[in-house]
Amino acid sequence: MAELPGPYNCPKDLEMVLPKSQDDWSKEDIVQLLEYMEKSIPSNERRTFKTTQSMVDWEKVAFKDFSGEKCKLKWLEISYNLRKFCTLKEIIQEAKENVNNPSKSRNHKKHPDLPKRPLTAYLCFFKEMRPQYIQKHPKMSNQELTKVLSEEYKKLPEQLKLKYSQDFQKEKQEFQEKMVLFREQHPELVQNSRKPDVPKGSRSKCQRSFRKMCKK
DNA sequence: CGGCGCCCATGTAGTAAAAG
DNA sequence: CTTTTACTACATGGGCGCCG
Secondary structure (H helix, E strand, C coil): CCCCCEEEEEEEEHHHHCCCCCCHHHHHHHHHHHHHHHHHCCCCCCCHHHHHHHHCCCHHHHHEEEEEHHHHHHHHHHHHHHHHCCCCCHHHHHHHHHHCHHHHHHCCCHHHHHHHCCCHHHHHHHHHHHHHHHHHHCCCCCCCCCHHHHHHHCCCCCCHHHHHHHHHHHHHHHHHHHHHHHHHHHHCCCCCCCCCCCCCCCHHHHHHCCCHHHHH
């Protein structure tokens, strides 16, 4: 704990190592440096920037009179300044958003193979009838159309509703079969189709009632 | 462990807001 | 400025937390 690791984590050292504007980098040179760096990393790289950064072969980045070592130092200077722009306050704000809205966080991506939940009876009806109602009421907004269609759905004869819900039941079975397959193929990913990366119990009762209050 | 109740996911497309 | 994303209306099955 007593000794700090290399210059990456030690801004004060970095400032001493990199006196300001002592070098001869033009704007164009920096653009070129960044382009060479970009080219040097694999396109499918998924590791953290620190990991990748430590693996960069600076001799390959080197160009003109700028040696690999010079390039590396310049990059450290640039990236250090960049990190100053991202304040702790901003990071905390982003963390807050992620806590409250895990599914909407920037890096939240659904697995591409994750089966889609089947449409409920109402949504099937909605999907099927919407085009006709668009023609009937060309000037209606989507919100208004939704209202009309929900009215229509309520008026629908029981027989038709039954047909829609039977379709739903059938699709539900298929969905469950697909989910079984999905879980077999991706055992490391969750038991739950809904929120793959939300740990159980992450939503507290307080959070719920708070949201409820906000809604009203 | 059963049952209640909250909240999410699901379809659409225009629009508003945010990001790039 | 352009592109992307979230929200809006609606019904409803189902996952899950919580309480007794």
